[in-house]
Amino acid sequence: PVLVVDYGAQYAQLIARRVREAHVYSEIVPSSISTEELLAKRPLAVILSGGPSSVYADGTPNPDPQLFESGVPVMGICYGFQAMAVALGGTVEATGQREFGGTSLTVTGQGAVFSGLPERQSVWMSHTDRVSAAPEGFTVTASTDVTPVAAFENVERRMAGVQFHPEVAHTPHGQAVLRHFLYDIAGIEPNWTMSSVIDEQVEAIRAQVGDKRVLCGLSGGVDSSVAAALVHRAVGDQLTCVFVDHGLLRSGEAEQVEKDYVAVTGINLKVVDAQETFLKELSGVVDPESKRKIIGREFIRAFENAAREIDAEGPIEYLVQGTLYPDVVESGGGTGTANIKSHHNVGGLPEDLKFTLVEPLRTLFKDEVRAIGTELGLPESMVWRHPFPGPGLGIRIIGEVTAERLEILRAADAVARAELTAAGLDRSVWQFPVVLLADVRSVGVAGDGRTYGHPIVLRPVSSEDAMTADWSRLPYEVLARISTRITNEVPEVNRVTLDITSKPPGTIEWE
Numbered sequence: 001p002v003l004v005v006d007y008g009a010q011y012a013q014l015i016a017r018r019v020r021e022a023h024v025y026s027e028i029v030p031s032s033i034s035t036e037e038l039l040a041k042r043p044l045a046v047i048l049s050g051g052p053s054s055v056y057a058d059g060t061p062n063p064d065p066q067l068f069e070s071g072v073p074v075m076g077i078c079y080g081f082q083a084m085a086v087a088l089g090g091t092v093e094a095t096g097q098r099e100f101g102g103t104s105l106t107v108t109g110q111g112a113v114f115s116g117l118p119e120r121q122s123v124w125m126s127h128t129d130r131v132s133a134a135p136e137g138f139t140v141t142a143s144t145d146v147t148p149v150a151a152f153e154n155v156e157r158r159m160a161g162v163q164f165h166p167e168v169a170h171t172p173h174g175q176a177v178l179r180h181f182l183y184d185i186a187g188i189e190p191n192w193t194m195s196s197v198i199d200e201q202v203e204a205i206r207a208q209v210g211d212k213r214v215l216c217g218l219s220g221g222v223d224s225s226v227a228a229a230l231v232h233r234a235v236g237d238q239l240t241c242v243f244v245d246h247g248l249l250r251s252g253e254a255e256q257v258e259k260d261y262v263a264v265t266g267i268n269l270k271v272v273d274a275q276e277t278f279l280k281e282l283s284g285v286v287d288p289e290s291k292r293k294i295i296g297r298e299f300i301r302a303f304e305n306a307a308r309e310i311d312a313e314g315p316i317e318y319l320v321q322g323t324l325y326p327d328v329v330e331s332g333g334g335t336g337t338a339n340i341k342s343h344h345n346v347g348g349l350p351e352d353l354k355f356t357l358v359e360p361l362r363t364l365f366k367d368e369v370r371a372i373g374t375e376l377g378l379p380e381s382m383v384w385r386h387p388f389p390g391p392g393l394g395i396r397i398i399g400e401v402t403a404e405r406l407e408i409l410r411a412a413d414a415v416a417r418a419e420l421t422a423a424g425l426d427r428s429v430w431q432f433p434v435v436l437l438a439d440v441r442s443v444g445v446a447g448d449g450r451t452y453g454h455p456i457v458l459r460p461v462s463s464e465d466a467m468t469a470d471w472s473r474l475p476y477e478v479l480a481r482i483s484t485r486i487t488n489e490v491p492e493v494n495r496v497t498l499d500i501t502s503k504p505p506g507t508i509e510w511e
């Protein structure tokens, strides 16, 4: 792999993704890694990321000079560029002058990194210290008004560095800069593709599982669907999937899992129809936390029962989890199974059933998981499905959950989703909860008559990771169509409102 050394900024994951977009496999390693461990991973190249430190501050995680003697190609970015300069005998000075944001860069040399790129270009900067002298043997290839040494390289030693951030979208030629380093300086062949990932994972799963049986919990979400499809491709009928239909899914979603998904993958699917149980347990319950607890408990109960039955037909040894690379990196990176994020409610497993995890998406980012899903032939609506909470519509009905209310919410939600899709906005909106205020009524008029119906709340949000969010500025025409259609097509609803609260202070869901 290409190893991206993480110096603690938010940029390391982005760099890793960009390298992969250049069809070169990359992994993130912490800056605490020793040069020995790093070299043991046999990197094709090492990229030193940006970071918040100053190279001269105490306790700064500077790279080991040995790395530069190892013959491995190295690229430094921002802080990594400065750290590289110091380690190789150049100098870095604190100027006290910040250079931040879009900056005009002048390409000064015949650098391999800037080959074929415009002499003047805009780059994204974020630094205070700067390199004042490049290391001996290195050519300065670019500068800005405040940064005389904005890039340097030594092609013989296969090393280059840039002060700016090539990985961000605000550096229009950034991807070309990375590609030049990877292909022309480091000499790496761009052969990492989604089909090569599928082949590798299929091999790895077969090697791990052998002829043993595997269980998987399907939620209808992207990660579990793709993970199961990959495992199925590897071991076929050794895999059995369980889908608990709790009756709290949106219109068409259960059918999508039960029919479309099975039709495409040929997966062995056990559907547990638990709709009645869930409704019964939720009857009379209004408090959001109680609802969540009941839904979580019943889900595990239903899944456990199914798992036991399947286990009784022949012991199950493995369980598929759709853990993604960001979860792995954020929980300390590296290998091992510590700190696995509980996934789609299938967290609490029966004590007497001990499974080893199969995690075929552990090295992948979300966009790569989607690409694999597409390559495996999964329906687009599944591959691009928005995140959906485990407790489902149960926490989008404010008030008691009943079969009638679920029907109303499903109908309204289906309209909102269809119009969002028709407007081509699915991929620019992170999530679009539709909420039924079931205990609220307001007066309206329809034809010649008075109505006394329920309000619906539209909650479209934009977000990167659901930790923070902003309300999506959907075009008025789209909102108008949704409103007209819902009030026409769902007789119990006579008012449609828009939630314009960011997170914080609001959460994405209402309960």
Ligand code: XMP
Binding pocket: 344, 345, 387, 388, 389, 390, 391, 431, 466, 467, 503, 506, 507, 508, 509, 510
């Ligand atoms: P909030 O409402 O806290 O939601 O802003 C953040 C994200 O998490 C989703 N969510 C859940 N996902 N089980 C899940 O799998 C849950 O119990 C759950 N509750 C909220 C929510 O849809 C949003 O994407």
